[in-house]
Amino acid sequence: MNQLAKRKNSFFGLLQMDQSGLLIALIAIGIVLSILSPAFFTPNNIMNILRQASPSMIAAIGMTMIILSGEIDLSVGSLQAFAGVLGVMAMNYTGNIFVGIIVTLGAGCSAGLLNGFLVTKLKLNSLIATLGTMAIFRGVIMVITQAVSQPIKVKGFSEIGMGSIGIFPTPLLIVIFLIAAFYFVLNNTAFGRYIYAVGGNKEASALAGLSVSRIKLQVFVIGNILFSISAIILTSRLDSGQAIAGVGMEMTVIAAVILGGVSLNGGIGSLTGAIIGVLILGVLQNGLVLMDVNTFYHDIVRGTVIIIAVYIDVRRKQSADIRLLKESQASL
Amino acid sequence: MKKKLFVIALCIMMAAVMLAACSSGGGDAGSTDDGAATTETADGAADAENTQTPASTDGTSFTIGYVCNFMSHEWYQNVTNGAKRRAEELGITLEIADANQDSSQQISFAENFIAKGVDVLALTPVDATTLGPVIEKAKDAGIIVITESNPVGGEYTCVGADNKGAGKQAGEWFGNYGKDNNIDLKFLLVGFPNFEDCRLRVEGFKEGLEASGAKYSIEQEIDSQGGKEKALQGATDACTANPDINAIFGINDDSTQGGVQGYKAAGLDSSKLSAVGYGLEGVVGREALQDDTPIVAELAMFPDFVGACIVDASKKAVAGEDLPERYLTPTTMVTKETYGDFYTQEGDAWILDFDAVEALLK
Numbered sequence: 099m100n101q102l103a104k105r106k107n108s109f110f111g112l113l114q115m116d117q118s119g120l121l122i123a124l125i126a127i128g129i130v131l132s133i134l135s136p137a138f139f140t141p142n143n144i145m146n147i148l149r150q151a152s153p154s155m156i157a158a159i160g161m162t163m164i165i166l167s168g169e170i171d172l173s174v175g176s177l178q179a180f181a182g183v184l185g186v187m188a189m190n191y192t193g194n195i196f197v198g199i200i201v202t203l204g205a206g207c208s209a210g211l212l213n214g215f216l217v218t219k220l221k222l223n224s225l226i227a228t229l230g231t232m233a234i235f236r237g238v239i240m241v242i243t244q245a246v247s248q249p250i251k252v253k254g255f256s257e258i259g260m261g262s263i264g265i266f267p268t269p270l271l272i273v274i275f276l277i278a279a280f281y282f283v284l285n286n287t288a289f290g291r292y293i294y295a296v297g298g299n300k301e302a303s304a305l306a307g308l309s310v311s312r313i314k315l316q317v318f319v320i321g322n323i324l325f326s327i328s329a330i331i332l333t334s335r336l337d338s339g340q341a342i343a344g345v346g347m348e349m350t351v352i353a354a355v356i357l358g359g360v361s362l363n364g365g366i367g368s369l370t371g372a373i374i375g376v377l378i379l380g381v382l383q384n385g386l387v388l389m390d391v392n393t394f395y396h397d398i399v400r401g402t403v404i405i406i407a408v409y410i411d412v413r414r415k416q417s418a419d420i421r422l423l424k425e426s427q428a429s430l
Numbered sequence: 431m432k433k434k435l436f437v438i439a440l441c442i443m444m445a446a447v448m449l450a451a452c453s454s455g456g457g458d459a460g461s462t463d464d465g466a467a468t469t470e471t472a473d474g475a476a477d478a479e480n481t482q483t484p485a486s487t488d489g490t491s492f493t494i495g496y497v498c499n500f501m502s503h504e505w506y507q508n509v510t511n512g513a514k515r516r517a518e519e520l521g522i523t524l525e526i527a528d529a530n531q532d533s534s535q536q537i538s539f540a541e542n543f544i545a546k547g548v549d550v551l552a553l554t555p556v557d558a559t560t561l562g563p564v565i566e567k568a569k570d571a572g573i574i575v576i577t578e579s580n581p582v583g584g585e586y587t588c589v590g591a592d593n594k595g596a597g598k599q600a601g602e603w604f605g606n607y608g609k610d611n612n613i614d615l616k617f618l619l620v621g622f623p624n625f626e627d628c629r630l631r632v633e634g635f636k637e638g639l640e641a642s643g644a645k646y647s648i649e650q651e652i653d654s655q656g657g658k659e660k661a662l663q664g665a666t667d668a669c670t671a672n673p674d675i676n677a678i679f680g681i682n683d684d685s686t687q688g689g690v691q692g693y694k695a696a697g698l699d700s701s702k703l704s705a706v707g708y709g710l711e712g713v714v715g716r717e718a719l720q721d722d723t724p725i726v727a728e729l730a731m732f733p734d735f736v737g738a739c740i741v742d743a744s745k746k747a748v749a750g751e752d753l754p755e756r757y758l759t760p761t762t763m764v765t766k767e768t769y770g771d772f773y774t775q776e777g778d779a780w781i782l783d784f785d786a787v788e789a790l791l792k
Contacts, residue, residue: 142696146667146695146696193493214601243503245507246507246712247684247714335695336658342659344659345657384667387668388671394623
């Protein structure tokens with residue numbers, strides 16, 4: 099086995115190959131914030147960041163799969179409200195948390211079927227189709243609730259988003275489980291390889307016998323179910339179903355996924371990169387509040403750091419590619 | 431062929447579901463998403479295209495065209511509900527359009543009302559700086575213009591609360607609460623600095639605190655952008671950085687409750703927290719006040735009464751009565767114990783007693 103293959107086959111090698119630039123950026127931001135704010139690098143605050151970032155991390159898993167398959171889903175933010183509020187209404191009506199969760203997941207599954215149907219059967223561009231469903235989901239939930247938030251009347255539901263198991267926040271444990279599961283799916287199963295294939299080259303995948311439409315439909319359904327899981331956590335944290343929940347979340351999640359190195363053209367990128375992307379944005383948001391930075395400066399700082407982080411990553415990948423090319427030439 | 435039929439059938443089903451949802455839930459808002467100037471009369475009988483403007487402007491029978499800012503918010507729903515209730519009482523025709531936070535849409539709706547020849551044009555500005563020309567146009571057409579919340583300039587009067595004064599009321603109350611309960615208040619202020627009204631509330635709150643002579647410190651101020659989600663996130667971070675915080679003031683109900691949630695999320699003991707909200711906009715504020723939460727009081731703005739005042743001010747203006755630049759609506763601190771002084775329960779609904787609010791003005 100040559101050096102290139104050896105390096106690619108080890109976990110740390112993979113990290114070094116694909117995400118080390120981002121990881122360095124995340125650590126650098128962490129060090130700077132630790133120096134500037136003594137409250138930053140404390141166990142409480144680290145758990146706080148991970149808890150806060152949990153809904154976005156789960157949504158990022160779904161978004162990564164959808165973007166890897168060559169599509170995009172702008173309805174993620176509206177789905178937080180749509181699925182979350184329906185779940186709360188069902189839960190309040192029945193007094194049963196389980197029913198609320200099933201309704202929320204069902205809403206996510208239905209949304210995925212609708213989005214997937216529009217893209218794969220009606221052949222609509224996913225950007226346009228999900229722009230439409232984004233408006234529809236938000237509009238329907240506004241009509242149903244008349245924009246009045248729905249307080250949760252069943253005790254215990256808030257534990258999903260606010261509770262802890264041992265020292266670990268409950269949503270973080272859900273995130274860890276989902277990351278592990280979908281890391282395995284994307285990297286170790288035929289379905290995962292099909293997602294990369296249809297996103298990388300749709301025509302070649304079809305010629306190779308893959309059912310591109312079916313795979314994309316499945317990805318939309320799985321992605322939207324993941325969005326609805328993030329809606330469960332967000333709703334639980336807000337202790338109410340909010341018709342305005344998740345406004346702008348699509349931009350945060352897509353920015354984090356792209357920041358994590360996932361190509362908008364599909365077929366290139368990894369789950370770990372997307373998760374690091376979410377963490378960079380979450381850490382930055384947290385740090386700016388801890389340092390009591392005027393809110394008007396937040397967007398400027400966030401935008402600047404995204405550009406610097408991506409620049410570091412691109413430069414590192416370029417130099418890694420050159421080094422690997424030299425190594426492979428030397429081994430021939 | 432079968433596939434096409436399947437697709438058509440699905441589309442019809444989707445449309446049917448959407449229509450069913452719309453017809454079942456859309457009762458009172460009087461807004462649609464199609465961009466049309468959806469309006470309704472006080473008796474709910476006619477829309478903008480069909481309603482005839484009464485010719486009489488004798489002060490008892492006339493038409494108000496009201497372009498609301500954002501009817502997808504509980505505050506504005508209650509404002510319009512109050513306006514409809516008062517218009518019904520007085521036999522005045524009220525037509526409502528929703529700008530949906532879009533300045534250009536607001537101008538279009540205002541122009542539609544001018545073209546229809548309403549007697550009074552009432553506006554809750556999305557952006558006060560954009561409305562000068564349309565107000566001039568209305569005045570040229572002999573239409574009285576009344577604004578709500580934010581003065582534009584050139585209007586007959588501007589109906590609304592004194593945000594700074596009300597903030598001061600809340601600050602004084604909270605300061606006295608701290609003194610009465612021997613609490614050294616360490617504040618988290620949950621604001622919305624992009625919005626002038628909200629900046630004024632915070633400014634007034636600080637002045638009120640100072641005037642109360644209470645021992646206090648402001649540990650941090652965060653931006654909720656008016657919503658619970660951002661308030662929760664910011665408050666969690668702020669309470670992590672400042673675990674001594676034991677008091678929260680929010681510029682509206684959602685901001686206050688998001689702040690309280692954030693305090694809990696940071697792992698702090700909520701029995702040590704006292705919070706005061708601003709607005710008491712509707713269900714959210716009422717339930718927070720009535721349930722066992724750290725929210726000890728709310729600065730009530732009585733949105734239903736604000737709506738009623740739009741109609742009252744219009745009536746006075748049509749009758750030729752001189753009105754001040756600011757037609758102030760009352761505010762007061764409401765606690766769990768005093769909520770019943772202003773609202774009475776009828777079934778699941780709580781109805782504002784206009785007389786009780788009016789008495790605050792005396």
